[in-house]
Ligand SMILES: NC(=O)C1=CN([C@@H]2O[C@H](COP(=O)(O)OP(=O)(O)OC[C@H]3O[C@@H](n4cnc5c(N)ncnc54)[C@H](OP(=O)(O)O)[C@@H]3O)[C@@H](O)[C@H]2O)[C@H](O)CC1
C-alpha cells in the first residue's frame with residue numbers, strides 16, 4: 001500500500017532527523033543524482049542504438065578478420081554506467097529554498113560525473129552551501145534576472161535533462177513571479193516541442209502543484225519523472241496534479257514507516273501521511289492489498305454465501321448496459337447475479353450471460369442505474385419501463401427507509417448513472433456513488449453547490465469529499481486518476497490506460513464493485529470504511545483488466561469484463 005504524507009507531516013518527520021544530524025539533503029541529492037544519471041544514460045543508449053540501427057550493441061569496425069561484416073566483433077550493449085553520460089547537458093532550475101538546495105547538491109554530483117551543468121537561479125536568494133558546493137566542483141551559474149526568460153527556455157531546450165528545483169513542499173499557491181513566468185514559458189515551449197523536449201525531472205514535486213490536495217493553481221512544468229524524498233505527497237497521487245508528475249520515484253532519506261513514529265537513520269521504507277488529518281490518509285492500493293481484500297471462496301462456500309448481486313440496469317433503449325454490468329458482476333466471481341428490468345432486456349442479458357437469474361429475490365448487494373436514464377422531474381412518467389420504481393425500492397432498503405424486518409436487512413449498493421438522480425434520503429457509507437465529473441457536478445448542483453464539470457476536475461478531492469459529507473455515501477469519482485472518498489481514508493487509483501475511456505466501461509466497473517460488495521456484504525454494513533477500500537480494489541481490477549484487454553490498443557468494454565478472471569488470478573498469485 002502507498003499512502004501520502006502531508007507537507008506538515010514531512011516537516012515533522014524531518015525535524016528530529018535534522019536535529020540528530022542526519023544528512024537529509026545529502027541523501028536526497030545523491031538519490032536524485034542517481035536517478036538522473038540512470039535516465040540520461042538510458043536515453044543516450046536508446047539514441048545510439050537507433051542511430052546505429054543495431055540492437056544496442058556496438059560494432060567494432062565494419063569488417064571482421066575474414067572481411068565478412070557478419071563476423072565483425074560485437075561489443076555487448078553496455079549497461080548504463082560511467083561512460084554513457086559524459087558531455088550530457090543538464091540545466092537546473094533553482095529556487096530560493098531547500099528544494100533548490102537539493103537540486104544544487106545533485107547538480108554537483110552530475111558535474112563530477114562529466115555532465116555540463118548550468119544552474120539558473122530564479123531568485124536573488126539561493127541555498128548558500130549548495131551553491132558553494134556546485135561552484136566548487138565547476139558548475140556554471142546564471143541568474144534568471146540576467147539571462148531573461150527566453151534565453152533560459154532556449155538553454156533548457158538544448159539540454160539533455162532539466163531539473164525543476166524551484167519550490168518543493170514549502171510552496172503555497174500558484175507560482176509567483178519570476179518563477180511563475182519562467183514556468184509558464186517553459187510549459188508552453190514543452191507543449192510545442194513534443195518529444196524534442198529534454199527529459200524533465202521534478203525535484204520532490206513539480207513546482208507549482210497543490211502539495212496536499214493535487215490542485216493546479218497556476219503554471220506547472222509537466223515532469224517525465226518526479227523524484228520525491230522521504231514519503232509520497234498527496235499532490236503526486238491526486239488528480240489533476242498526478243497527471244503532471246510523470247513516473248514518481250521515492251528516495252528513502254530515513255523517514256519512519258508512519259508519521260510520528262520514531263525516526264530511523266537508514267533503510268528503504270515507504271511512508272506517508274494525510275492530506276487532511278481530520279479526513280484520513282491518502283492511499284493507493286496495490287495488487288497485494290487487493291489480494292488481502294478479495295472474498296476468495298472456500299470449500300464450504302456456495303452461491304448464497306459468496307454473495308448474490310441484484311442488478312437493476314438497462315432499458316429497451318439501452319439494453320447493452322445491463323449486459324455489461326451483469327457481465328462485470330458474473331466474471332468477478334459473484335455467487336449469483338439477479339437481473340431486474342424489462343423482459344426484452346432480460347432476454348438479451350441471458351443470451352450474453354446464461355448464468356444470470358432473471359428474477360427478484362434476496363441479494364447481498366445492489367447495482368443500480370447503468371443504462372437507466374436520469375430522472376427528469378418534469379417528466380411525469382419516465383419511459384424507463386419501471387426501472388426508476390425498482391431503483392427507488394432498492395434504495396429504500398439500502399437507506400433503511402424500508403424497515404429491516406421487512407427487507408431482511410440493509411445491504412450495500414453501487415449507485416450509478418440514472419440512479420444518481422434518484423437519491424431522496426441520506427445514504428450510508430456502504431452505498432457507493434460512481435459518478436464521472438459531470439455527473440458529480442450535476443449531483444452537487446442539486447445539493448446547492450455552484451459547480452460545473454471543470455470545477456470538479458480541477459479539485460476532485462475537495463468535491464468528492466464534499467459530496468460524501470453531503471450525501472453520507474462513499475464517492476467513487478471516475479477519471480484518468482480515480483478518487484474514492486468515504487468516511488475514512490481517501491483512495492486514489494491510476495491503474496487504467498487512456499483506452500478505458502470508452503462507452504460501457506463504467507457499467508462493467510459497477511458490476512465488478514457490486515460483486516466485491518456482495519462478497520463482503522455484512523462486513524461492509526458493519527465497517528463504514530470498508531466500502532471505500534472495496535471500491536478502490538474494484539477500480540484497480542478494472543484498470544488492470546482494461547490494460548490486459550487493451551494490450552496497448554483500443555479496448556471494448558465487454559473485453560474488459562472478460563479479462564477480469566485472469567487479472568484476479570494474477571493478483572491472487574495463482
Ligand atoms: N528540510 C530538509 O532538511 C530537507 C528538505 N528537503 C527539500 O526541501 C524542500 C522544502 O524546502 P523549503 O525550504 O521548506 O521550501 P521550498 O524550497 O519548497 O520553497 C520555499 C521557498 O519558495 C518560495 N515560495 C513559496 N511559495 C511560492 C510560490 N507559490 N511561488 C514562488 N515561490 C514560492 C518561498 O518564498 P517565501 O517568500 O514564501 O519565503 C521560499 O523561499 C523539500 O521539498 C525538499 O525538496 C529535502 O528533501 C530533505 C531535506
Ligand SMILES: [K+]
Nearest residue numbers: 164167205207
Ligand atoms: K520542485
